[in-house]
Amino acid sequence: MSERVLSQRALADLAAVPARSRWVTSGQIRLHALDYGGDGVPLIVLPGITSPAIAMDFVARELTGPVRPVVLDVRGRGLSDDGPSYTLDDYAADTEAVITQLGLDGAVLLGHSMGARIAGLTAAKGRVALRGTVLVDPPMSGPGRGPYPTTLAAFQDQLRQARRGTDADEVARSWPRWPRREQELRARWLASCGDEAVAATHRGFESEDFFDFWPSVPAPTVLVYGADSPVVTAEGAREAARANVAARLVKVPDAGHMVFWDNPQVALEAVRDVLRDMV
Template identity: 90%
Template structure:
């Protein structure tokens, strides 16, 4: 069983988050989400491999007023239960359960990294009604495509560092461009991510091919990627454009894989523009 820890300082962060907790059952798995409310079109935000929901609070805040953001603690992260497995199919089934149980028909899916893969597969399956899909820097690794740029050992080292006790200054040595608050949240909340969830998801990055389902993601679909991303290379972006001609690609300058963290202004402005078009 994965060791997962939430300390009092981490829980205290929630006092400043303008969202309420929502709970959904996906089979035996209890899933937690942060619902920012409002009367706008719901946008279900799906975070990355080591990002609990609160890690995307700064993204959700920039979208309130325009849409109704709901950020999911993906299974094995944050307050959501561990799962018996962590395949893309598992994650997509969880996403369908959240949309169904919270009455989010006609939602937009907005996913980053792992979450972009989940959003893409959910949309391609077509089991729930969606208004559109926004995929931000989805891992394009897979069988015959080379490894995911960040090794599993690197992720495991980050988890161990967090559990022995880390702080924003130490996080900043790995992520110097991030806003200070996001470095602080990373230091306090990474321990909520389970070893099994991270390890199995990382294996999926290299065994489950993004391009198996990407051509079937229906329009409107937008793929956003960092100009300097090692995850979505220039060649990968070109292949994505050829494989799904109905999708639009948007490049974010001066950003790597962590698009919103690397260049918050440009990344969030681009997503707001995309969402304005989708909800018009």
């Protein structure tokens, strides 16, 4: 099992989150999610490769109302268990378990980066009833394609930094544009991400091809991407539009891959517009 650390200060962050913890099982894996409640359409939020559920709190808060956000700690991150494996099929099965066990049929899936891939595959499999999907800057790397822009070594360095102890100032050197609270949460929660969870997912970015399932993602589906993203390039966006003609593409200006963190106001307004159409 990989070394994962959660400090008391990190756990205390949960007290300030307007959501309650929910627990489901997927096989032998116990999964944790933050449920923001309300009477809106369920919105399953699936974070990125090194983002536990609390990292998406600022997104969930801004969307609550017409939707009921439920943010998943993806296996190997946050309060969820480690898994024996970390394939896209595993992650899709976990998402199906959340929907089924929490009674969230007719949900919208909203995923960022790794989470966008999970949302797309879950929808393409068609095993649960969904209202639609929003894929935010999904990695388009895969066999025969260019590598994922952030190397595994870079992610491993970030994990080591988090486990020896870091703070918002140090995080800001890598992510200077992020809101201060998000830098602080990154500093306290990154150590909850497991080494193998990150390594296996990174391998999957280059062995599991997004375009194998993207053409089968049913409408309504929207692909949101950063105008300056190295993950969804201009050519990648054009290929995505050709491969799934029913999809709508939305470009967020002045944003890279970390779309919500780079340009929060514009990115959130774009997603609110998309969700208004879906719900």
